[in-house]
Amino acid sequence: MATVEKPIRDIEEATVRFCGDSGDGMQLAGTQLTNTSALLGNDVATLPDFPAEIRAPRGTLAGVSGFQIHFASHDIYTPGDTVDALVAMNPAALATNLSDLAPGGTLIVNEDEFEDRQIKQAGYLTNPLSDGSLDGYQLFRVPMTRLTRLAVAEQNLGVKESDRCRNFFAMGLVFWLYDRPLDPTLRYINDKFSKRPEIAEANRRALRAGVNYGETVDAFTSHYRVRRAKLAPGTYRNIMGNEALATGLIAASKLSNCELFLGSYPITPASDILHELSKFKHYGVRTFQAEDEIAAVTSAIGAAFGGSMSVTSSSGPGIALKQEAIGLAVMTELPLIVINVQRGGPSTGLPTKTEQADLGQAIFGRNGECPLPVIAARSPADCFEVAIEAWRLATRYMTPVMLLSDGFIANGSEPWRLPNVADLPTISVEHPGALNEGDTFRPYARDERLARPWALPGTPGLMHRIGGLEKQDITGNVCYDAENHQHMVHLRARKVANIANDIPEQTVDGPASGDLLVVSWGGTYGACATAAHHAQTEGQAVAHCHLRYLNPLPRNLGEILSRYRRVLVPELNRGQLRMILRAEYLVNAVGLNKIKGKPFVVGEVTRKINELLKGETNGATNGDGFVPTPTQSPVSLREGLQGD
Amino acid sequence: MATEISLPVLSPNDFASDQEVRWCPGCGDYSILAQMKKVLPTLGVPPERTVFVSGIGCSSRFPYYMNTYGIHSIHGRAPAVATGLKASRPDLSVWVITGDGDALSIGGNHLMHAIRRNLDINIILFNNQIYGLTKGQYSPTSPLGKVTKSTPLGAIDNPIYPLSVAIGCEATFVARSTDTNIKHLSMVLKRAAEHRGTSFVEVYQNCLVFNDGAFDYATERDQKVEHTVELEHGKPLIFGKNRDRGIRLNGMNPEVVELGRGISEDDLLFHDERLPEPSLAYLLSRMRYPEFPEAIGVFRDVDRPRYEELLNDQIAEARKAKGDGELAKLFSAGETWTVEA
Ligand SMILES: Cc1ncc(C[n+]2csc(CCOP(=O)(O)OP(=O)(O)O)c2C)c(N)n1
Ligand code: SF4
Numbered sequence: 001m002a003t004v005e006k007p008i009r010d011i012e013e014a015t016v017r018f019c020g021d022s023g024d025g026m027q028l029a030g031t032q033l034t035n036t037s038a039l040l041g042n043d044v045a046t047l048p049d050f051p052a053e054i055r056a057p058r059g060t061l062a063g064v065s066g067f068q069i070h071f072a073s074h075d076i077y078t079p080g081d082t083v084d085a086l087v088a089m090n091p092a093a094l095a096t097n098l099s100d101l102a103p104g105g106t107l108i109v110n111e112d113e114f115e116d117r118q119i120k121q122a123g124y125l126t127n128p129l130s131d132g133s134l135d136g137y138q139l140f141r142v143p144m145t146r147l148t149r150l151a152v153a154e155q156n157l158g159v160k161e162s163d164r165c166r167n168f169f170a171m172g173l174v175f176w177l178y179d180r181p182l183d184p185t186l187r188y189i190n191d192k193f194s195k196r197p198e199i200a201e202a203n204r205r206a207l208r209a210g211v212n213y214g215e216t217v218d219a220f221t222s223h224y225r226v227r228r229a230k231l232a233p234g235t236y237r238n239i240m241g242n243e244a245l246a247t248g249l250i251a252a253s254k255l256s257n258c259e260l261f262l263g264s265y266p267i268t269p270a271s272d273i274l275h276e277l278s279k280f281k282h283y284g285v286r287t288f289q290a291e292d293e294i295a296a297v298t299s300a301i302g303a304a305f306g307g308s309m310s311v312t313s314s315s316g317p318g319i320a321l322k323q324e325a326i327g328l329a330v331m332t333e334l335p336l337i338v339i340n341v342q343r344g345g346p347s348t349g350l351p352t353k354t355e356q357a358d359l360g361q362a363i364f365g366r367n368g369e370c371p372l373p374v375i376a377a378r379s380p381a382d383c384f385e386v387a388i389e390a391w392r393l394a395t396r397y398m399t400p401v402m403l404l405s406d407g408f409i410a411n412g413s414e415p416w417r418l419p420n421v422a423d424l425p426t427i428s429v430e431h432p433g434a435l436n437e438g439d440t441f442r443p444y445a446r447d448e449r450l451a452r453p454w455a456l457p458g459t460p461g462l463m464h465r466i467g468g469l470e471k472q473d474i475t476g477n478v479c480y481d482a483e484n485h486q487h488m489v490h491l492r493a494r495k496v497a498n499i500a501n502d503i504p505e506q507t508v509d510g511p512a513s514g515d516l517l518v519v520s521w522g523g524t525y526g527a528c529a530t531a532a533h534h535a536q537t538e539g540q541a542v543a544h545c546h547l548r549y550l551n552p553l554p555r556n557l558g559e560i561l562s563r564y565r566r567v568l569v570p571e572l573n574r575g576q577l578r579m580i581l582r583a584e585y586l587v588n589a590v591g592l593n594k595i596k597g598k599p600f601v602v603g604e605v606t607r608k609i610n611e612l613l614k615g616e617t618n619g620a621t622n623g624d625g626f627v628p629t630p631t632q633s634p635v636s637l638r639e640g641l642q643g644d
Numbered sequence: 645m646a647t648e649i650s651l652p653v654l655s656p657n658d659f660a661s662d663q664e665v666r667w668c669p670g671c672g673d674y675s676i677l678a679q680m681k682k683v684l685p686t687l688g689v690p691p692e693r694t695v696f697v698s699g700i701g702c703s704s705r706f707p708y709y710m711n712t713y714g715i716h717s718i719h720g721r722a723p724a725v726a727t728g729l730k731a732s733r734p735d736l737s738v739w740v741i742t743g744d745g746d747a748l749s750i751g752g753n754h755l756m757h758a759i760r761r762n763l764d765i766n767i768i769l770f771n772n773q774i775y776g777l778t779k780g781q782y783s784p785t786s787p788l789g790k791v792t793k794s795t796p797l798g799a800i801d802n803p804i805y806p807l808s809v810a811i812g813c814e815a816t817f818v819a820r821s822t823d824t825n826i827k828h829l830s831m832v833l834k835r836a837a838e839h840r841g842t843s844f845v846e847v848y849q850n851c852l853v854f855n856d857g858a859f860d861y862a863t864e865r866d867q868k869v870e871h872t873v874e875l876e877h878g879k880p881l882i883f884g885k886n887r888d889r890g891i892r893l894n895g896m897n898p899e900v901v902e903l904g905r906g907i908s909e910d911d912l913l914f915h916d917e918r919l920p921e922p923s924l925a926y927l928l929s930r931m932r933y934p935e936f937p938e939a940i941g942v943f944r945d946v947d948r949p950r951y952e953e954l955l956n957d958q959i960a961e962a963r964k965a966k967g968d969g970e971l972a973k974l975f976s977a978g979e980t981w982t983v984e985a
Contacts, residue, residue: 039981184979233985237978247974254971261732281962283969286732286955290724291757298721298754299728302697305715306733328718418975457713457729457736460692465661465707467716468700477663478708 006215007222008179013072014226015080016174018167019097020089020110021058022051022065025167029087030067032171036184037071038238038415041228044071045526047079047599048411050352059113059121064096071178073227077379077526079412081601085177087170089113089144091122098134107137108173110166112145140219144169151209152202161199165206172210179225182207232417239416241380241409242269245339246276248387249311250283256391256427258309259284263299265292265318268351269407270341273313293318297325297338304334305466307431307456309391313339316358317348320365326400327366330492332466333444333452335394335401337387342406342522344597353597354407356522357573362402363551363580369489371496373397374551376404378525381416383409386548388424395429396502397495398451404550406572408523408599429454435461444476449502450495452476497552506545506554509533514541516612517564519589521547521577524570524600531605535613542609550577558585566612568592570605654685659694661711667702672823672849673770677709679826683833684712689737697726699751701743702777703770703849720751723758723767727951730763734952737837740767744785745775748804752784759813759842761951766836766843769806772851773858780854792854806846807929807943811922816841818925818943822848824863828874828940835942841950861933862940871933875941880912883937891931898931917945 018029027048038044049066056063070080085106088094090113101107114129128134129141148169149162168185175182185207193200214220239247253260264274264287278287286308290296297312304310312322319340329336342358344350362374373393377386383405390401432453435441443464444452455462464476472479473487508517510532520528525546532544545560547553561567561581569578570592578591592608594600659681667673684694694712698704700719707714713736717725722740730738740758747755747769758767774792775781781794785806789798810818817839821832829847836843848859861871866885873883873891881891882903890912892901901907916924925944932938963969 035979039979041981041983187979228983231983233983235976235980235982237976237980250969250974251971259732261728263728280969280974281959282966283974284959284963286959288728288731288955290727291753294721295724295727295754295757298717298724299731301717302715302725302728302730303732304728305695305713305725306729306736308728308732310728324718325721332715418980421971421975424971457695457733458693460690463661463691463711463713465696465710465714465716467707467714468718469716 006220008225009222011224011226012074013070013076014084014178014224015068015070015082016085016087016178017066017068017083017097017100018087018089018170018174019064019066019093020167021093022053022055022063023058024065024089025164026065026067026089029167029171029174030069032185032188033174033180034069034413035238036175036180037069037226038236039184040180041231042071042073042226043076043229043231044069044238044414045076045079046070046413047408050411052350052352059090059092059118061092061096061122064093066093066097071226073229075229075231077529078599078602081603085174087174089166089170091119091124091128094128095122095124101137103136105137106140106177107134108140108142108170110144110170111141112143142173142213147209147213148206151205155198155202155205157198157202162202165202168203168206169210169213172207172212173214174210175207176211176214177220177223179223182211231415234417236415236417238413239381239384240272240411240413241377241383241405242272242341242411243276244380244383244416245377245387245405246273246280248384249277249309249337249391250280250285251384251424252388252391252427253284253309255388255424256309256395256429258307258429259286260311261300261303261308262287262311262313263290263296263303264288264313265290265296267293267315267318269343269410270313270315270318270339272410273339273341293321294325297322297336298328300336301325301329301332301334304329304336305332305457307454310335311337311339313341315341315343316345316361319358319361323361323366326372327368327370328468329400330366330370330372331468331471333398333492334466335391335398335454337390337394337401337403339403339405341410342404344595350597352407354523354599355572355595355597356406356524357576357595358404359521359550359573359576359580362404369493371493371551372400372402373496373499373549374402374404375549376522376547377409378522378546378548380409380412380414384416384419388427389548392427393499393502395427395454396451397449397499398454399496404522406523431456432459432462434459442474442476444471445474449498450491500552500555503549503554505556506547506560508543508545508560510536510543511541512543513563514543515564516540516542516566516568516609517561518542518544518605518609519547519561519567519569519577519581520544520571521550524572527600527602527605528570530602531609534602534606535609540609540613542613547577550580553584561585561587561589566590568608568612570594570600570608572599652690654690656681656685659684659691659711661709663708665709666705668853670852671702672772672851673703673706675823675826676768676770676829676847676849677706679829679833680710683830683837686834687737687837693735694737694739695729696739696741697722697729698741699743699746700777701746701775702851703741703743704746706741720746720749721754722746723751723754726765727758727761727763730765731952731955734764734956738763738765740765742767742769743776744769744771744773744806745783748784748806748809752809756809756813759810759815759844762816762841762948763951764840764842766845768833768836768845768847770849771806771846772849772855774851774855776851776854805929805932807844808926810844811926811929811944814922815844815944816946816948817843818929819843820846820848820938820940820943822859822863822868822940823850825868825940832942835945839945841948862938871937872940873931873937875915875917875928875939875943877915877917877942880909880914881939882909882912891936898927898936900936917942919944920946
């Protein structure tokens with residue numbers, strides 16, 4: 001029986017979210033839609049949302065897991081502000097996700113799960129499917145559980161196993177709705193379930209049943225097509241932030257000819273860096289799962305002394321534990337990469353949610369005058385480049401480097417244009433060789449960048465001792481001399497400050513001067529770039545400046561800031577970069593500060609931009625209702641500096 | 645026919661750095677340093693392939709006085725630093741110098757894990773039953789009732805015994821010696837160096853300033869024969885000035901017996917360093933003054949695979965199976981697509 005082809009409509013972009021119980025396979029559904037869309041040539045950006053509990057009781061609000069994907073026929077930088085199509089597998093998922101669905105948006109629910117008990121469990125007093133509360137949306141009530149069971153009946157699976165195929169049914173329906181090919185998912189099924197052919201077949205059937213449902217059921221009157229984006233020519237793959245970081249680290253190790261050593265202790269959302277690197281032993285990668293974060297960083301310091309490319313990865317609480325040892329790496333001037341995939345804090349905070357509140361910890365979080373370079377990735381694919389840059393700085397300046405990512409970047413994904421290996425710059429690392437007769441080795445002598453030599457154990461004649469006690473300049477001997485200490489503190493600071501001469505000048509997107517400059521860092525790049533771009537298309541004199549380098553700051557940043565009437569610093573914290581910019585440049589920067597464990601949506605930044613342009617707010621408020629006292633005005637800041 | 649390669653003959657001075665030694669005059673650390681400098685030239689490892697790693701404490705200044713590579717790290721973390729170094733540089737001879745506070749208080753976790761991983765490193769714990777560098781607080785090895793600045797009414801926490809801890813973690817080499825018994829100390833250090841795997845050595849060390857005489861019973865000329873028993877592989881445990889007393893096993897418990905009057909050497913406990921089960925070594929580590937003579941010597945010396953070998957074997961095997969990793973392959977892993985110009 002042939003079905004009539006339903007009309008297909010071209011659209012530029014779509015945002016889809018799958019949500020359901022954490023056992024419903026929503027991450028898989030999202031990932032498959034992402035990869036399929038990427039393979040189609042769309043630009044994509046994703047936002048997974050995991051519950052904090054591994055398996056919260058079924059059907060509860062705490063157990064809802066979601067995955068949002070934004071795909072488009074043009075460049076995009078965020079996973080989307082509002083959702084165009086929401087797939088909710090149960091009442092709890094509907095309750096926790098409905099507020100993000102656009103008015104009039106497509107709402108697909110598994111109506112089989114809307115039984116009284118589950119409805120109540122989700123906090124509804126009446127059945128939302130029938131009480132009229134969903135009238136503002138295009139509601140599709142799909143009996144997914146029943147249809148999936150029917151589709152897989154011939155496989156003779158138990159009820160539980162049959163129901164596990166529901167996510168493939170949901171995928172099939174969404175794939176039909178957005179005219180996506182099934183091949184990538186069919187390949188995935190073949191791969192993944194090669195040892196369980198009956199499960200593979202059931203999943204295939206569930207997937208096709210979903211497609212057929214869309215095609216045949218009258219309620220779905222049309223479907224959509226999003227054409228390929230005009231991405232720069234090249235070969236692409238879809239990559240997640242932590243994956244890109246691991247890939248960048250391995251690349252840096254090859255480019256510098258140093259074997260990679262990772263000392264790490266599991267912590268969300270950084271663990272995948274450990275998992276990922278552990279797979280690459282044949283690249284000479286040594287991963288060491290230490291007994292705690294302190295052993296993770298100190299083992300990396302030991303390996304750095306031995307000549308490895310040393311890395312330690314963690315999240316906020318783990319970084320707090322590592323700080324004493326990072327101070328040792330600053331004092332001993334050994335190259336080391338410290339990765340902080342930030343999450344909601346303080347303390348254990350919101351382990352599975354994103355935040356940018358560790359900038360202060362990165363820059364100031366150690367005892368003593370203890371500066372180190374801090375750089376931040378802005379998106380999943382950017383992690384690759386940032387990893388290489390971190391190692392370049394670490395070796396050129398003989399210093400630990402703090403690399404900041406966050407949960408949003410780590411688990412998000414986007415298309416990554418594969419670099420040509422031959423085009424990647426080599427990182428030249430030198431170790432001094434054996435000495436001539438009569439010469440003495442000076443472990444704390446310095447080159448033009450103020451870096452000391454990286455002498456490796458095993459080299460005759462270069463025996464030397466390093467440690468956390470203050471070192472005499474040049475000789476590296478323990479030294480408690482007052483003048484020497486002052487000299488060394490300044491020397492270490494100057495070494496790090498000098499990096500400003502070795503990094504690109506800061507650029508801005510948009511007018512070179514104007515009414516407003518949006519300054520961002522880290523994972524808020526996409527929302528800020530998009531909002532600034534929107535403002536520009538509306539003719540507003542708004543520019544965007546995104547910082548990769550947070551310490552030292554780019555040398556022309558102060559001058560850039562002075563060219564705009566106002567400066568807005570959106571951050572997922574209480575204003576940590578804003579505080580630094582104010583202190584550094586005496587600029588009256590304004591904050592937009594969100595600390596909800598979620599990334600910015602574009603609309604939030606846009607609203608703030610408009611508010612500032614209209615001059616509605618006092619420029620000194622910082623977004624959380626806190627009005628600074630006069631001591632925070634530029635004038636008194638200057639007074640405060642007089643005791644320096 | 646092999647040709648003779650003449651190795652340069654090294655002397656203790658080749659291992660001495662030019663730094664002034666800064667321990668209190670009379671500190672037991674001097675003696676340990678001197679024995680180390682004597683032992684190292686006999687091992688056939690040149691100074692440039694030797695690394696001393698320490699934590700923080702008086703004892704942890706040790707690396708500065710050696711003309712080898714060295715890291716004076718942070719409090720308690722030396723075993724972890726050494727782990728990273730040895731795992732990535734198996735060619736180096738790595739020594740850890742630590743104190744009772746460093747190893748068993750702040751660094752207890754790392755000590756335990758270094759031992760269980762059995763890297764080929766040598767951990768030398770200078771036990772002076774006190775915090776020396778911070779000027780005399782009690783330590784985790786101080787006896788109950790110990791009066792110090794931080795325990796004016798006496799310590800109330802039960803001490804831990806370094807060797808019992810190490811044996812509990814199934815250390816493959818465990819030994820004890822004392823700072824003043826220099827011949828014995830040299831022997832123990834040499835044996836520790838020769839053992840392949842983590843060697844754990846406790847050295848009774850006198851802190852002249854804050855805990856003088858804590859180990860007199862085990863180190864003073866006339867006392868030590870009565871209060872220590874020297875372990876020798878395959879030999880019975882006999883001690884005393886006249887070598888007339890011994891240790892016998894009574895069921896699960898050791899007991900001190902007098903030889904003669906119906907008890908012969910054959911009735912005594914015979915030492916066996918190589919027992920795969922750590923129970924005997926543990927039992928010996930529980931013999932404590934004054935009820936028992938305390939054992940010195942090698943408690944245990946067994947073979948188990950070393951972490952760095954297993955790790956590097958995995959790398960070699962992965963390379964054999966998958967070929968040396970290439971970047972281009974790494975980049976294009978998974979599904980890719982091409983955008984034409
Ligand atoms: C993180 C940290 N906490 C505390 C100290 C202070 N501290 C230095 S050494 C020491 C104890 C040393 O005792 P022990 O390990 O027995 O060595 P000893 O000085 O007796 O040789 C302490 C508490 C420190 N340096 N670092
Ligand atoms: S305080 Fe004690 S342990 Fe430290 S150097 Fe002096 S005598 Fe030795």
